[in-house]
Amino acid sequence: MSGDDERTESPESTDEVLGVSEVFKRYRDGDATVEAVAGVTLSLPRASLNVLVGPSGAGKTTLLGMLGGLVLPTSGDARIDGVSVVHLRDHHRTALRRTKVGFAFQDLALIQGMTLLENVLLPLTPRGGARKEDVTRAEALLERFGLLDKRDRRVERLSGGERQRGAIARTLVLEPPILLLDEPTAHLDSENAAAIVDALVELRDDGKTVVAATHDARLAEDGRVDRSLTMRDGRLC
Amino acid sequence: MRRALAILDYALGATRRRGGRNLAIALGLAFVVGLVSAVLLLTGALEREFALSVDATPDLVVQRVIAGRPALIEVDSVERLRGLPAVRSVRARVWGYLFVPSLEANVTIVGASPGELGDTLTDSIVEGRRPRPGAERECIAGDALARHLGLRPGDGIALPVHGEIRVLDAVGLFHAESALHSADVLVVSEAMARDLLSVPEGQATDLAIRLTTPDEAGVVANHAEIAFGQVRVLDKRLLARTYELTFGGRSGLSAIMLLPALAAFLLLAWERLTGLGGVERREIGVLKAIGWSTSDVLLARVMESGLVALGGALFGLLAGYLYVFHLGAPGLRAALLGWSTLYPELVLVPNADLGQAAALLGAVVVPFIAVSLVPAWRAAVVDPDEAMRGTT
Numbered sequence: 001m002s003g004d005d006e007r008t009e010s011p012e013s014t015d016e017v018l019g020v021s022e023v024f025k026r027y028r029d030g031d032a033t034v035e036a037v038a039g040v041t042l043s044l045p046r047a048s049l050n051v052l053v054g055p056s057g058a059g060k061t062t063l064l065g066m067l068g069g070l071v072l073p074t075s076g077d078a079r080i081d082g083v084s085v086v087h088l089r090d091h092h093r094t095a096l097r098r099t100k101v102g103f104a105f106q107d108l109a110l111i112q113g114m115t116l117l118e119n120v121l122l123p124l125t126p127r128g129g130a131r132k133e134d135v136t137r138a139e140a141l142l143e144r145f146g147l148l149d150k151r152d153r154r155v156e157r158l159s160g161g162e163r164q165r166g167a168i169a170r171t172l173v174l175e176p177p178i179l180l181l182d183e184p185t186a187h188l189d190s191e192n193a194a195a196i197v198d199a200l201v202e203l204r205d206d207g208k209t210v211v212a213a214t215h216d217a218r219l220a221e222d223g224r225v226d227r228s229l230t231m232r233d234g235r236l237c
Numbered sequence: 238m239r240r241a242l243a244i245l246d247y248a249l250g251a252t253r254r255r256g257g258r259n260l261a262i263a264l265g266l267a268f269v270v271g272l273v274s275a276v277l278l279l280t281g282a283l284e285r286e287f288a289l290s291v292d293a294t295p296d297l298v299v300q301r302v303i304a305g306r307p308a309l310i311e312v313d314s315v316e317r318l319r320g321l322p323a324v325r326s327v328r329a330r331v332w333g334y335l336f337v338p339s340l341e342a343n344v345t346i347v348g349a350s351p352g353e354l355g356d357t358l359t360d361s362i363v364e365g366r367r368p369r370p371g372a373e374r375e376c377i378a379g380d381a382l383a384r385h386l387g388l389r390p391g392d393g394i395a396l397p398v399h400g401e402i403r404v405l406d407a408v409g410l411f412h413a414e415s416a417l418h419s420a421d422v423l424v425v426s427e428a429m430a431r432d433l434l435s436v437p438e439g440q441a442t443d444l445a446i447r448l449t450t451p452d453e454a455g456v457v458a459n460h461a462e463i464a465f466g467q468v469r470v471l472d473k474r475l476l477a478r479t480y481e482l483t484f485g486g487r488s489g490l491s492a493i494m495l496l497p498a499l500a501a502f503l504l505l506a507w508e509r510l511t512g513l514g515g516v517e518r519r520e521i522g523v524l525k526a527i528g529w530s531t532s533d534v535l536l537a538r539v540m541e542s543g544l545v546a547l548g549g550a551l552f553g554l555l556a557g558y559l560y561v562f563h564l565g566a567p568g569l570r571a572a573l574l575g576w577s578t579l580y581p582e583l584v585l586v587p588n589a590d591l592g593q594a595a596a597l598l599g600a601v602v603v604p605f606i607a608v609s610l611v612p613a614w615r616a617a618v619v620d621p622d623e624a625m626r627g628t629t
Contacts, residue, residue: 070525070526090530090531091530091531091532094525094528094529094530094531095530097528098528102527103526103527105526109523110523111520111523112254112516113250113253113254114250114254118250122247122523122524122527123527123528123529124243125240125243125244125246125247125529125533126240126243126244126528126529126530126533127240127243128239128240128242128243129239129240129242129243129246170527171527174528
């Protein structure tokens with residue numbers, strides 16, 4: 001069921017869990033203005049696996065950020081589970097993100113100097129830290145991604161693929177219904193990449209809404225992906 | 238509370254992760270705090286010493302003055318004061334300084350009557366025994382002086398007098414609450430004191446007056462001045478006030494001179510804390526992306542600054558304490574005491590004022606945290622997309 005034909009589903013769809021309407025994002029770069037995202041409208045349903053494909057600089061990560069309320073659009077609207085995040089105060093938007101969205105960004109991955117387990121448990125800190133059951137859940141996630149034996153290793157001593165899987169494990173520790181992943185299969189060999197794709201499919205089947213931005217054709221062209229959306233120059237095409 | 242503790246735990250880890258920078262800031266802070274605390278601790282210890290010293294001083298001391306310098310006074314003068322109202326006792330004292338070349342310092346020789354040797358000092362003998370009445374060559378030494386000389390009961394002390402050497406037997410050591418009273422004092426019989434100090438019979442160094450009512454000190458002092466003519470009367474209360482002003486002034490001046498150092502350090506800390514490195518910016522982006530609010534990040538940054546400031550300040554306090562009470566405050570001590578080189582040794586008694594330490598900590602840590610608040614806030618409000626920019 002992949003294809004671009006469903007990219008402009010009605011924002012009012014009752015099944016929508018993530019949506020943006022006519023969003024623009026412009027950055028100042030010296031005297032110039034860079035338009036990272038230009039007039040995108042998109043509605044993604046619950047329990048779906050979605051892939052954003054496009055070259056570097058196409059605006060995939062920025063759109064991902066806007067879908068998750070991490071990046072505010074310069075204009076337009078962004079919704080998480082029916083709630084418009086554009087006019088929410090920072091702490092309300094943070095609270096919404098914390099309960100609904102898990103992020104794993106390629107360049108905002110794990111914090112160096114901390115162990116893998118400490119990184120995975122980090123989202124729990126503002127809630128008062130990890131309890132015993134949280135640690136058990138984190139260990140189960142690490143086992144799911146083949147990292148349990150690395151739990152006490154500092155992240156700078158992990159390979160790129162291990163760090164990537166660790167970052168995905170961290171997005172799941174708060175059990176959010178929405179997962180936003182930037183280049184989840186980057187740094188991974190074929191076997192590990194396939195394992196990640198399998199895991200994303202499983203998560204979708206568990207009822208989670210997954211959006212991944214990628215260059216990787218192995219993920220974009222996987223038959224189990226619900227939507228594959230192509231971006232170029234800040235626009236869906 | 239659980240949230241604060243969890244964020245504190247994270248801040249502890251962050252402090253460790255940025256160990257190089259934080260250590261440099263903490264050491265700078267420790268240096269400034271160490272200097273300030275050394276001045277305060279030394280002043281406090283000296284004030285305590287002089288307070289104890291003043292406590293042991295007679296209410297009034299009458300010295301004869303000739304050509305503006307202290308001179309010997311007639312022992313008979315005692316009788317002219319003894320009958321005054323408010324006077325409890327008057328005693329003609331024989332004491333003075335004897336320069337000992339081998340020590341390159343003055344020793345204070347105090348002559349004591351047999352009664353004094355037997356009674357007054359008995360309770361304070363900490364080693365050995367008191368001198369026997371009539372045994373003119375026996376003496377007792379202050380424990381601080383004995384420690385400095387390596388003197389033990391039974392040892393002899395050679396003192397140069399009129400080109401000859403007098404050898405005294407140290408039969409005991411005494412302790413005085415104030416180190417000033419035991420740091421350079423040798424108590425000998427009054428006859429030996431006269432011999433060592435060349436004080437003829439019938440004359441004394443000064444007159445020590447104890448009063449029944451200290452408020453009458455002015456009246457008695459006036460009477461003494463009228464009765465004896467050229468005398469100087471030292472009032473214990475004025476002496477205390479003089480010490481207080483002297484050391485308070487010197488320490489205040491020293492502390493004021495250190496204020497620019499503290500201000501310069503806070504400016505330096507501001508510079509260091511304001512510059513948000515790429516790694517820190519990325520870390521904040523990660524935290525916000527995984528659900529930390531601005532207030533969570535701000536709290537973590539403030540806690541990190543607080544830990545650095547508290548650690549540095551505590552280390553500085555400890556260093557100041559060790560510098561003053563274990564190393565004897567070399568350099569600073571001479572600046573505050575002025576005449577300390579005349580002393581064989583003055584071992585300061587540790588006298589930590591917890592209130593003063595807490596005030597100093599507050600005076601350093603609070604401004605430091607305040608200085609770090611703006612950079613912390615600027616770091617905390619970094620929009621995650623700023624951290625992400627360049628990754629599109």
